[in-house]
Amino acid sequence: MEPRTSDEPSMSKPSPSDGALVKRVLGGDRTAYDELVQRHQRQAAAVSYRLLGNLHDAMEVTQDAMLKAYTSLGTLEKPEAFGGWLMRIVSNLSLNYRRSRKVRSQLPLDDLMGSSESEPSEGELDPARTMAGKELGAKIQQALSELPEKQRLALVMFTIQEMSQKDVAEALGCSVEAVKWHVFQGRKKLKEILKDQM
Amino acid sequence: MQMNREELEYAISQYIDGILPPLERSALEERLATDAEARAILGEYQQLNSAIKQSMPMPSIQWDRLAEQIGRALDEEEAPTQNYKLHSAQWVRRLAIAAAILLAVGVSIPMLRRPGTNPAPTGLAVISGPAPEVSQVASVEQIQIGPAPNIASNWQNSEDIVARPTIVLIDQVNSSGQDNDLY
Numbered sequence: 001m002e003p004r005t006s007d008e009p010s011m012s013k014p015s016p017s018d019g020a021l022v023k024r025v026l027g028g029d030r031t032a033y034d035e036l037v038q039r040h041q042r043q044a045a046a047v048s049y050r051l052l053g054n055l056h057d058a059m060e061v062t063q064d065a066m067l068k069a070y071t072s073l074g075t076l077e078k079p080e081a082f083g084g085w086l087m088r089i090v091s092n093l094s095l096n097y098r099r100s101r102k103v104r105s106q107l108p109l110d111d112l113m114g115s116s117e118s119e120p121s122e123g124e125l126d127p128a129r130t131m132a133g134k135e136l137g138a139k140i141q142q143a144l145s146e147l148p149e150k151q152r153l154a155l156v157m158f159t160i161q162e163m164s165q166k167d168v169a170e171a172l173g174c175s176v177e178a179v180k181w182h183v184f185q186g187r188k189k190l191k192e193i194l195k196d197q198m
Numbered sequence: 199m200q201m202n203r204e205e206l207e208y209a210i211s212q213y214i215d216g217i218l219p220p221l222e223r224s225a226l227e228e229r230l231a232t233d234a235e236a237r238a239i240l241g242e243y244q245q246l247n248s249a250i251k252q253s254m255p256m257p258s259i260q261w262d263r264l265a266e267q268i269g270r271a272l273d274e275e276e277a278p279t280q281n282y283k284l285h286s287a288q289w290v291r292r293l294a295i296a297a298a299i300l301l302a303v304g305v306s307i308p309m310l311r312r313p314g315t316n317p318a319p320t321g322l323a324v325i326s327g328p329a330p331e332v333s334q335v336a337s338v339e340q341i342q343i344g345p346a347p348n349i350a351s352n353w354q355n356s357e358d359i360v361a362r363p364t365i366v367l368i369d370q371v372n373s374s375g376q377d378n379d380l381y
Contacts, residue, residue, distance in 0.1 A: 026280045033272065037265050045264070046256050055257055059264065066268045073278035140253035158215070160251055165217065184211040191246050198245055 022079035025070075033073075037066055040083060043161060044090045050156045051094040053141055061097050065090040084170025087163070091153050091171060136197060143193040150174070151186030158183050201229070210240050214247055 016024075018039070024032035044065055049058035069086050076085055144152055150172055157168045158179060165176045172179065191198075201209060209226050212218040218226065229236050 026278060028277060030272065030277065034265065034269055037268050038261075041261060041264055041268070042259075045259060049256060050254055053254070055259075059259075062264070063268050063271060067271055067275060070272055071275055071278055074280050136249060137253040140249055144250075144253075155250065159247060160254075180212060180217065181208075183215070184208050187211055187243060187246060188207060190250070191242060194246070194249075198242075198249065 017080060018082040019079035022073060022076060022082050025073055033070055036082065040086055041066065043083075043163065044086060046161055047087060047090050047156055048094045050144075050160055051091065051152070052098055053145075057097055058094075061090065061093045065093050068093070081167075081170045083163075084167040087157060087167065087171035088173065091157075095149060139194060139197050140190070143190050146193060147186050147189055150182045151189065154179055154182035155186040155190075159187075206236060207239060207243075210236075210243050213240070214243055 018036065021032045021036050025036070041062060045058055045062040048061040048065070049055055052058050052061065065086065069082075069089050072089075076082065078085075144155065147155070153172055154168060157163045157171060158165065163171075165179050168179045169176045172182070174182075206226075206229075209218060209222060213223065213226055226236075230240060
């Protein structure tokens, strides 16, 4: 089992750092924010998608989160923590969106979808296994939605998105130790909910 | 030390994430080597973890287009500025607290340096002001009553009038506005 360091970045980050980009944005350089968007939009969209279970909604939330983060950037106390802070905005907006489920279509989204689904894994080439996998996936999604918010967020960000513990802690507004505990509790409950399915 | 079931599962959860500290990791691996139940629990968590990760594959997205859309939306937003207000308010509060502490210490230390003595004597305040005015007017004024001088000669025949008091003492009003007793 390969150890995962607590502050390992979840995706490669070319220089300059997030903190340097944030300072440039606050200094009036709007293009620096484009770089931050490019760097974090995949993770933001993926987290939102896994919380909402709907790609269209996830894209809306991702765009809203990026705009909210931009307009609120002056309140970010630790510029280096931009990633975790953005994920907090994404998760809050996703959970609010999930509660309200309001329909918004201010921005065209259809042309954002790729021409094909993501590459199927070897197992997915077998229709029977694909179907079983989809069913299990739906059950896992349902089980995830039954977890307390922090456990669900911790599992989505840490286990599925493989964000660093530090970023997850920043996003959840808790300690790294608490992140470990939320992940464990979430897994334990999922195991209990899905005991007849696995 | 033997772990209970909860501790074992927590250790396994961290183990599959690769974040279990080295010493605990060694201890867990020793137990896994000899404890079939522990290995079964590890297998369950690994299977669950794998299922979670594959449960919802991310569809293909045109990321460049998404970034462009966000960029266009950002063009309509007001540029963010550093929020100094909150920070400065915190500094003002901290400075005020520090000043209050310094003031309290500055006042209390000289008092504490005089063991067994009473508090310092109260200072004598000398208040100066205008001296009380001495009235140049007599406090009692005599006024004449009775017949006017030009008719005085005509009054001599009238005894009952002459017998009446010819002088009335009228008191002067003092500075406090209260009347003194009549003499």
